[in-house]
Amino acid sequence: MRKRLSDTVEDYLKMIYKLSADTERVGTGQIAEALEVSPASVTDMFQRLANENPPLLDYIKHQGVKLTNEGRKIALEILRHHRLLELFLHEVLGYSWDQVHAEADRLEHVISEKFEERVAVVLGDPQRGLHGEPIPNRNLEMPDHPTSYLHDMRPEQRGVIHSVSDDDPGFLRFLKTQGLVPGAEFSVVDFSPYDNNLRLQVNGQDQEIVLGASVTAQLKVEIKNAS
Ligand SMILES: [Zn+2]
Structure with missing residues (x-):
């Protein structure tokens, strides 16, 4: 059972995961820009998540953050929710490909693991999302994808x-x-x-x-x- 974190925390972890594709550590400025918040509140959040037990981030002042294994698992879980939901909204509920993202951004934080599993089964365990993105599998491993x-x-x-x-x-x-x-x-x-x-x-x-x-x-x- 996943520990319930705030939507904001989950959004931070997801964004840090995405930005980590191109860089070893993600800086305060990058996150501030991507999430449209002040650098000061990013620094506060970095400190807070690094002090969680277990820590969700590895934070070095002036160098930025890296996800810990725990933080990375949460980011992948949210990405799995997001990408399964987008496909579900499109294929089952008839949303167009430009309408699904905002809806999935809300729902990704609230669905249960049981709901996630049923969506995955209905969709035939897809490996790719509606916009082509890889979907992390049940064990939260990201399938290979081009870079x-x-x-x-x-x-x-x-x-x-x-x-x-x-x-x-x-x-x-x-x-x-x-x-x-x-x-x-x-x-x-x-x-x-x-x-x-x-x-x-x-x-x-x-x-x-x-x-x-x-x-x-x-x-x-x-x-x-x-x-
Ligand atoms: Zn999306």
């Missing part, structure tokens, strides 16, 4: 969209109109080093599209060849 971004690809490379960031409904609607959904295959036609724009041909789309770095940095891809 490359479209941003890093160059002309003549081919790839498949793996997953997209899920928290901005307008962005998700834009991606859908461009055919940039998980599983979509594409090739990179051109790269402009001055503004980091990429020109893509997406399979099944009539016209090539040009995407800026603010978009390409949010799309995870599987690179098909590296010619």
Whole structure:
């Protein structure tokens, strides 16, 4: 049975987990920006979570935090809830792919382990979420997933969209109109080093599209060849 933590604490742990993908320690400023709170309240929370028993964070002043095993388990549990709920809302309740995130952000904190399990069974134990993200399994292990971004690809490379960031409904609607959904295959036609724009041909789309770095940095891809 999971210890009941506040929604705020769970949101911190989830965000620290997400930001840890790119860095060893996550800093106060990164979390303050991501959660839209003051740096002072982030520092307070870091201290508080590092003093829990067992500690949820490993905190070094001026260097930031790392999740402990305990903190990481909670983050993965919440992510599992979130991603299962998004799929459930879409597949069973008919929500569109840009509507599920806000609802899942609320529900992820309150569902029981029994509810989670029934959702997983109804969905056939999915390994990927609605936006392509890997879903941690029952033992809270994250399935393998690519770590490359479209941003890093160059002309003549081919790839498949793996997953997209899920928290901005307008962005998700834009991606859908461009055919940039998980599983979509594409090739990179051109790269402009001055503004980091990429020109893509997406399979099944009539016209090539040009995407800026603010978009390409949010799309995870599987690179098909590296010619
Ligand atoms: Zn989401």
